[in-house]
Amino acid sequence: MLIYQIYPRSFQDSNGDGIGDLPGICSRLAYIRSLGVDTIWISPVFKSPMRDFGYDVSDYRSVDPIFGSLADLRRLIDEARQLGMGVMLDMVVSHTSDQHAWFEASRRREGGKDDWYLWADAKPDGSPPNNWLSVFGGDAWNWDAARRQYYFHTFLESQPDLNFHNPAVQQQLLDEMRYWLEFGVAGFRFDACNHYFQDPQLRSNPPAPGAHTHALHPYGFQQHLYDKNRPEVPAFLARVRALLDEYGAYSVAEVGGNDALQLTIDYVAPGRLHCAYSFDLLRATHSAAYVRSVLERLATDLPGPGVACYALSNHDKPRVATRWGVGREPGVVARQMLALLACLKGTICLYQGEELGLPEAEVPFERLQDPYGRRFWPTFKGRDGCRTPLPWDGGPHAGFSSAEPWLPMSSTHLALNVAAQEADPDSVLNFARRAFAMRRAHAALHAGDVTFDGGPTDETELGLLRFERRAAGSALVCLFNLGEQALAVPAPSPERMLLSGALRKEGARTLLEPNGFLIATLPS
Numbered sequence: 001m002l003i004y005q006i007y008p009r010s011f012q013d014s015n016g017d018g019i020g021d022l023p024g025i026c027s028r029l030a031y032i033r034s035l036g037v038d039t040i041w042i043s044p045v046f047k048s049p050m051r052d053f054g055y056d057v058s059d060y061r062s063v064d065p066i067f068g069s070l071a072d073l074r075r076l077i078d079e080a081r082q083l084g085m086g087v088m089l090d091m092v093v094s095h096t097s098d099q100h101a102w103f104e105a106s107r108r109r110e111g112g113k114d115d116w117y118l119w120a121d122a123k124p125d126g127s128p129p130n131n132w133l134s135v136f137g138g139d140a141w142n143w144d145a146a147r148r149q150y151y152f153h154t155f156l157e158s159q160p161d162l163n164f165h166n167p168a169v170q171q172q173l174l175d176e177m178r179y180w181l182e183f184g185v186a187g188f189r190f191d192a193c194n195h196y197f198q199d200p201q202l203r204s205n206p207p208a209p210g211a212h213t214h215a216l217h218p219y220g221f222q223q224h225l226y227d228k229n230r231p232e233v234p235a236f237l238a239r240v241r242a243l244l245d246e247y248g249a250y251s252v253a254e255v256g257g258n259d260a261l262q263l264t265i266d267y268v269a270p271g272r273l274h275c276a277y278s279f280d281l282l283r284a285t286h287s288a289a290y291v292r293s294v295l296e297r298l299a300t301d302l303p304g305p306g307v308a309c310y311a312l313s314n315h316d317k318p319r320v321a322t323r324w325g326v327g328r329e330p331g332v333v334a335r336q337m338l339a340l341l342a343c344l345k346g347t348i349c350l351y352q353g354e355e356l357g358l359p360e361a362e363v364p365f366e367r368l369q370d371p372y373g374r375r376f377w378p379t380f381k382g383r384d385g386c387r388t389p390l391p392w393d394g395g396p397h398a399g400f401s402s403a404e405p406w407l408p409m410s411s412t413h414l415a416l417n418v419a420a421q422e423a424d425p426d427s428v429l430n431f432a433r434r435a436f437a438m439r440r441a442h443a444a445l446h447a448g449d450v451t452f453d454g455g456p457t458d459e460t461e462l463g464l465l466r467f468e469r470r471a472a473g474s475a476l477v478c479l480f481n482l483g484e485q486a487l488a489v490p491a492p493s494p495e496r497m498l499l500s501g502a503l504r505k506e507g508a509r510t511l512l513e514p515n516g517f518l519i520a521t522l523p524s
């Protein structure tokens, strides 16, 4: 399955307010389909005060007017379906906005919602109940003067965490999901689902030895034993799966944090979610040995029908063309990354603009919107560099909007606009289409097994990532040079070659340049 992730604020504006919207997405469906996309995942469009740009939901059943209306979403789902694509919503249920009616009721102890969130008394000296910290910096506990208690928030203080230990909360969330399944969505991406439960005894986390030397802020100084990754999560995921199965709907879990690979495996065990992605391939690290270790672990440890899900870019991390290509030509890096994505076993996610080879954008502090980045600037510049508007053409604001966009259009993106790339058969965009068409055409790629040669080899150490994909009657070899130097590789005969880049002949030798790749059929 190929999922295309849309960050709706930055995809296409239709009403001239500088912010992308649902009618804008509708107007670009043919473009999305031209990439071979099966399903669109739209980052949240629910009603929200937008402190975390939609990841703070104040009403799960309505569309925020910034993005349009329920009727617009209906039209999007219908038109996408006519083109053969489903639409998945981003279910952000680990927390709500503090402006959600549930939180308002909870802080006033009304409507039986007293413990719908995680409330706790202060210690006798007034300090918070334990040492839990927020991912976005500072304490994870915020004092509520009305209730005279602290509430817990994994992310911003305006994003209080729901209390999943309360059965009424679980049931309510399943009801919200059912509402959208009835509406006709193809499934959900589950935001931060390893954060659903916390330790009922509120035990403090132990320190993570040595982490204080390199973590961005104290959140990274702890082993997160008690504030996330709790053993109760899988049972709730099984309830979600039972609901999804009533509608034949699909699910993708987002599992954040370090050492999350095992959780992605646990969360897609039989009876749980369909697939899950961690941030292991969204980090800066990208040596062949490292990438291979991630892919190999997923290939061998995944149970039953559950599949891995891979995102090389998304709305939370620097774009891969820059992240894995420091000092390199982004277009060359982008092609290799698209080819790699097309060869991976499982579900793959393509983030808007990845198909254009967009590098990470520079956003000056005065224009920065992301609260996470504003807090840690300039050591950490936040997530706006991957969230700038998509360049569509050579017109004003690159065809994204008739007004100044909410984040600045990146000058390095202008020449990479869609219209220019449509006109160039050798563009990254047209390459992306070829790469995904190759994936669809070969069962070995979209449905086959993956194997790596024995243990890590010298080649891997030098930077060569090599694996084979096999399905009945079809076998392919996939080579990617993730290293710093050209590597000699066996040359397949021309009729076996499916896709290649940065490949060079030197006498009798075939060399893969850095960021080179080669995908070829194998003799059966």
Ligand code: BGC
Pocket: 052, 055, 056, 092, 155, 191, 192, 254, 256, 315, 316
């Ligand atoms: C989303 C982020 C968001 C956070 C809080 C994440 O994992 O992908 O964009 O800020 O959840 O909802």
